[in-house]
Structures are given as structure tokens and as C-alpha cells.
Amino acid sequence: MQLSIGKPFMLTALAMLCGGLVLGLWASIYYIAPEYAGRFPGFEALRPMHVSSIMFWILLGATGSVYCALQQLVGGWMSKPAAQAQWALWAIAIGGIFFSYLNRSFGGREYWEFSPAWALPIALAWLLFLVNFARAARRIQRWPVYVWMWMTGIVFFLFAFAENYLWLLPYFREHFVTDTAIQWKVNGSLVGSWNQLIYGTSFYLMERINKNAGIGRSRLAFAMYFLGLFNLMFNWGHHIYTVPTPEYLRYTGYLVSMTEWVFFLRILYNWKSSVSQAQKYYHYFPYRFLMAADLWVFLNLGQAILMSIPALNLYTHGTHVTVAHAMGTTIGINSMILFAACFEFLGGGQRAFLAGNRLLNATYRTAQLALLVFWLSLNAAGVQKGMWQMAPDPAPFRVMMDGLKPWFWAFAGAGAVLATALLVLAGGALQAAWRAAPGAAAAEEALGNRAARESQRV
């Protein structure tokens, strides 16, 4: 197997996914039988290790997808040494972060709980990504929507990541409310930024599958991009309803979040054509993951819009409804699109093997079903806890937690099936990559070089 610029990122992303799944499975044992989960490293370390592994799966998978797509679009214009340095910086950061967790050197903030020193190699790696992206994107005439999305995602991530470390300055550490508001705002912006990278990839893949270059240039695609960008910039107020910030911040977050109804209604409106499109492309294995992501967008968006209504957020905040949303979106939407990208970019030459592989097809369906049970059980536990939180005369905490046990068993059981299914799919992507024709990378490079020459002529 020859490696192009993007593939080492995708392979590392798959390794992070596998590690993250095992850690998540382990953490879920604390929900049902903590006495069997072992003392070391404990839930306080397992949770951030799971969340970091999973976040690196998303970030490295998105990086690899953008590189693979750019290589197909413009070929050899990117710097291989810069990409290799970028990969090495990520490897240093990941090693340092896990060392930091295992030594209980936390010190960071929610979602980025490792010692802040390890943020530096990530920031440098991201700068190299920006440079390489700029080198390639300059060669593309009249950017299709996905190139705009990638640019937005890369630039906004860098900005939000810098903001994420404002707390290192004494002023922010000393002002608790400002510090907390910034932390939650940043988490929202980081999610929004990686979504741009991943949604851009989904547009690109759809264009390749459809063989219709109009998809990425349509007015509707750009309208959706601007609505997404608007939300990325201004909807973060919904993360801080419970923090005592100025009212206008919360109202803006609320109003902007409600524009997401447009996406929701559009999905309903296009339902019929989506079904016929699904029938047309279902034989194409990577497409199935894009189809699954569409369904998960629908379910998660419905839930997210409700959670963004302040009166309802009072109930859901701090409960498993938020955990259901965080995992429902990162698994159902982000990971499904990344699986489509892995199967397309790593195993592109393996279409017949993928489409006819019974194990992979059955596993794909099992994963969707297990995720549904996983998501529903977390939501049910969250709603029950939310009612308890707001009850005028709540039962003791222990009694409430005991009442949630059946939901936790369903969550852990479905989680075990889901983790196994996703591990098998990750194995399938690796196998497809391994089987890919030895000349695939060279052919891809040649295709890219031809595309580069053609784009220069335009």
C-alpha cells in the first residue's frame, strides 16, 4: 500500500477511533457495575481519554479527508514535508496528552483537560495545515462550496483554539463568569469548525458519487453554507444559558439557533427525493454512510433545536440528554461521514469487495440500530433526571440514580454492540486500504496532476 499525503492522517484517525471505542466501553462499565471497572485509571481519567481519542479521530479524519480530496482536485501542489511535519506534531501531541492523563496531570478545561503544553504542537500542526491548504486552494478556479467550507473550518478552528487558551492569561482566570462563558463558547465554535470540514467533505463525496459538478456550485449549496456559517459565528449563546451573562447574548443564541428550523424543514420537504436518491446509489458502499448521516442529522437536529429553547434547556442541561446529543451528533453525523470518506479514499479501488461483503453490510445495519438504542436510552435517562432536577420536592439523589439503572443497562449494552460494530467497520476500512491496488496512490497523483494542469488552463 503506497501512502499519499492524506492517508497517514486517515489511518491514524482510525487507530484513535479504535482506542476511543475501547475506552468508552470501559467508561460505560462505571455506569452499571463500577466495582468491576478497576481502580486505575478511574472514570475521571477514562472519560477525558475517551473524549480526546474520539476528538482526534474526528480532527485527523477530517484533515485526511481534506488532503485526499485536494490531492484528487489539484494533485502535487501541496508540500509533502509540511504534511509530514504536521503529522509528526500530532503524534507528539497525542503521546504527550495520554502521558499527561495517565499521570493525572489534568490542568486543562472541559474537553481539553490535558496539560496545556500539549496544545502547542496541535496549534503548530494546524498552521501547517492552513499553509498547505492555501497552496492547493490557490490552484482551484471558482471555488465550489466545499472548498469554502474547508477554508472556513480551518481558519475558524485556529481562531477558536487560540481563544480556548485565553484562560492562561491571569485576567481571564480571575473573572470566573467571563472565563466560563468563553470556555463554552469555544467548545461550540470548535464543534462548528470541524463540522465545516466534515460537511464540506460530504458535499465533495456526493459530487463524486453523483458525477455532477453542479452540486458544489448550486445556489442552494451556498445558501446553506452561509446559514451554517451564521450559526457557527452566532449560535454559541445556547451553550451558556445557565451562565449569568448579558441577556442579549442569550437571546441572540436562542434566535440564531431557531434558524436551524430551516435545515430541519428542508429535510422534511426533500424527503421523497432523498428516498429515491438513496435507492439509486445504495449499491455504492461509501454512499450508505452519507445516507445514514442524513437520517441522524434529522433526529439530532430535532432534539438539538428543542434543547436550545431556554425553557427546555433548564430541564436538559447537565443531564444525559446533553450526553445523548454530544454522542448522537459526533457518532451519527460526524463519524458516519468520516466512514464514507475512509471507505472512499482508502479503499476506492475496492468497490466490488465492499458492496458484496456480507459482514460489512450486516455490521453497517447493526451499528445504526445499536446507535438508536444507545441514543434513546441516554435521552430517556436524561429526561427522567431533568424532571427530578426541576421537581419542587425531589427524591434523594441516590433514589433518583437507582431509578435510572435500567436506562444505563440499555445504554451500556447497546454501547457494547455499537463499539463492536464500529471496530469491525474500522477493520473493514483498513482491509480495503490494504487490498487497494498497489498503483492506486500513483494513479491518484497522476489524476491530480492532470487536474492541476487543467485548472491552470481555465
Ligand code: HEM
Ligand atoms: C453535527 C452537529 C453538532 C455537533 C457535532 C454537536 C456537538 C455538541 C457537543 C459535543 C456538545 C457538548 C459540549 C458543548 O456544550 O459544547 C453540544 C452541546 C450543545 N449543542 Fe450541539 N452539536 C451539533 C449541532 C447542534 C445544533 C444544530 C444545535 C442547535 C440547534 C445544538 C445545540 C446544542 C446545545 C443547546 C448544547 C448545550 C447543551 C447544554 O449544555 O445544556 N447543537 N453539542
Ligand code: HEM
Ligand atoms: C465513534 C464513537 C463515539 C463517539 C464519537 C463518542 C463521543 C463522545 C463524546 C463527545 C462524549 C462527551 C459527552 C458530553 O460531554 O456530554 C462522550 C462521552 C462518553 N462516551 Fe462516547 N463516543 C463514542 C462511542 C462510545 C461508546 C461505544 C461508548 C460505550 C460503550 C461510549 C461511552 C461514553 C461514556 C461513558 C461517556 C461519558 C459520559 C459522562 O460524562 O457521563 N462512547 N463520548
